[in-house]
Amino acid sequence: MPAKKESKVVAATKKPEATKPAAAKPAAKSVAKKAAKPAVKKATKKTVVGKALKAKKTIEKGKTPKNYRVRTNVHFRRPRTRIHARNPKYPRQSIPRRNKLDEYAILKHPLTTESTMKKIEDHNTLVFVVDIKATKKTIADSVRKLYDVRPFEVRTVITPRAVKKAFVKLRKDNDALDVAHAIGII
Numbered sequence: 001m002p003a004k005k006e007s008k009v010v011a012a013t014k015k016p017e018a019t020k021p022a023a024a025k026p027a028a029k030s031v032a033k034k035a036a037k038p039a040v041k042k043a044t045k046k047t048v049v050g051k052a053l054k055a056k057k058t059i060e061k062g063k064t065p066k067n068y069r070v071r072t073n074v075h076f077r078r079p080r081t082r083i084h085a086r087n088p089k090y091p092r093q094s095i096p097r098r099n100k101l102d103e104y105a106i107l108k109h110p111l112t113t114e115s116t117m118k119k120i121e122d123h124n125t126l127v128f129v130v131d132i133k134a135t136k137k138t139i140a141d142s143v144r145k146l147y148d149v150r151p152f153e154v155r156t157v158i159t160p161r162a163v164k165k166a167f168v169k170l171r172k173d174n175d176a177l178d179v180a181h182a183i184g185i186i
Helices: 002-013 021-036 045-061 114-123 136-147 176-183
Strands: 107-110 125-130 151-158 164-170
Touching (some): 107 136, 114 125, 114 176, 136 151, 136 176
Antiparallel strands (some): 125 164
16 A cells, blocks of 8 residues: 555656647657658568578588589699789889999900001901900990991900900991001000
């Protein structure tokens, strides 16, 4: 019985609500809430069981069929893949290397022996001691730049003392004696 008294007390403490004309507003809100909620599809027992069976099948069988190529050879040939050109984000060296084999480094000095003097006079050929790494093309280019003459051909020989000699034959319009005088050989 004491519980009934408490409920009467709670009811007595509540203020009686005045009649509100806004009784229609809460009803409008509830209609708006129902329209805003998406229609949630209830999962039926049949669809849940179907999904479970499908997952079980994929686990047992696997997604892709197992088609293995039968290998008849023990050697594996790696397939060639695409090789991209280098595209560095920054240069690996701050400044490019200096060309150490320029025309002054290629031609070390002219040879001034009796046999070379005979070649200058008779065969229109200059003889130089050159760098061992120099090629015939670089020798011809350096002679063209330094002495303003056009070489006809270049022959090279490496001596047993590891000295490379270059025999530079000049064209007929260039005289080797004049170039030797300009150099200071004769």
